[in-house]
Amino acid sequence: MPCTVTPTAIPGVLLLEPRVFGDERGFFLESFNQRDFEAATGLRGLAFVQDNHSRSRRGVLRGLHYQLPPRAQGKLVRVARGVVWDVAVDIRRDSPTFGRWVGVELSDANHRMLWIPPGLAHGFVVLSDEADFLYKTTDYYAPELERCIRWDDPQLAIEWPLQGLPQGPLLSAKDAAAPGLADLPGEGLSP
Numbered sequence: 001m002p003c004t005v006t007p008t009a010i011p012g013v014l015l016l017e018p019r020v021f022g023d024e025r026g027f028f029l030e031s032f033n034q035r036d037f038e039a040a041t042g043l044r045g046l047a048f049v050q051d052n053h054s055r056s057r058r059g060v061l062r063g064l065h066y067q068l069p070p071r072a073q074g075k076l077v078r079v080a081r082g083v084v085w086d087v088a089v090d091i092r093r094d095s096p097t098f099g100r101w102v103g104v105e106l107s108d109a110n111h112r113m114l115w116i117p118p119g120l121a122h123g124f125v126v127l128s129d130e131a132d133f134l135y136k137t138t139d140y141y142a143p144e145l146e147r148c149i150r151w152d153d154p155q156l157a158i159e160w161p162l163q164g165l166p167q168g169p170l171l172s173a174k175d176a177a178a179p180g181l182a183d184l185p186g187e188g189l190s191p
């Protein structure tokens with residue numbers, strides 16, 4: 001079933017809302033349909049090769065991560081349980097929106113999905129007690145090409161909704177040590 005597609009402030013980053021069929025039992029939705037995804041986004045020939053699932057507790061912030069070319073990953077992300085605030089950051093050097101970010105709330109209540117093209121950095125913070133975060137990627141995990149940017153980079157100035165987290169987000173050691181945008185060598189940003 002076709003989903004509705006809403007563009008964001010970053011060209012190519014799209015908010016998708018699937019059609020939800022509710023009844024007295026609960027609901028049904030198609031979480032992915034290649035034909036409808038292509039029709040809705042105008043993207044052709046994209047192959048998703050990996051499905052990921054991470055579970056995190058309240059306050060966990062994962063990101064900002066990306067993989068360098070030639071293994072840059074496009075990501076179609078959604079939340080199966082809980083609530084997260086999801087962020088995509090344009091780090092495409094030649095983009096007119098370089099350095100811009102978009103943030104959206106994804107939840108098991110709004111069923112929203114975010115398409116994040118290859119070349120952008122991605123992260124999210126968990127706003128519910130727990131969140132199950134599911135996503136499809138257009139290339140395989142390549143740790144040797146994975147790069148991180150610190151979540152609170154002053155240049156990006158992402159307005160993370162941390163009001164309920166007086167102690168700040170819970171980060172992995174990798175994310176806590178991530179460099180800022182300005183500290184990344186030239187290779188750190190997609191061409």
Ligand SMILES: Cc1cn([C@H]2C[C@H](O)[C@@H](COP(=O)(O)OP(=O)(O)O[C@H]3O[C@H](C)C(=O)[C@H](O)[C@H]3O)O2)c(=O)[nH]c1=O
Pocket residue numbers: 052054062063065066075122123124140141172
């Ligand atoms: C991403 C990934 C990780 N792993 C292994 C590597 C580690 O032993 C363990 C946890 O990895 P990491 O701490 O990098 O997981 P996240 O912090 O959730 O990373 C993800 O967080 C942000 C939000 C993203 O957008 C990326 O998809 C991804 O970087 O899973 C794998 O085996 N395959 C994978 O594809």
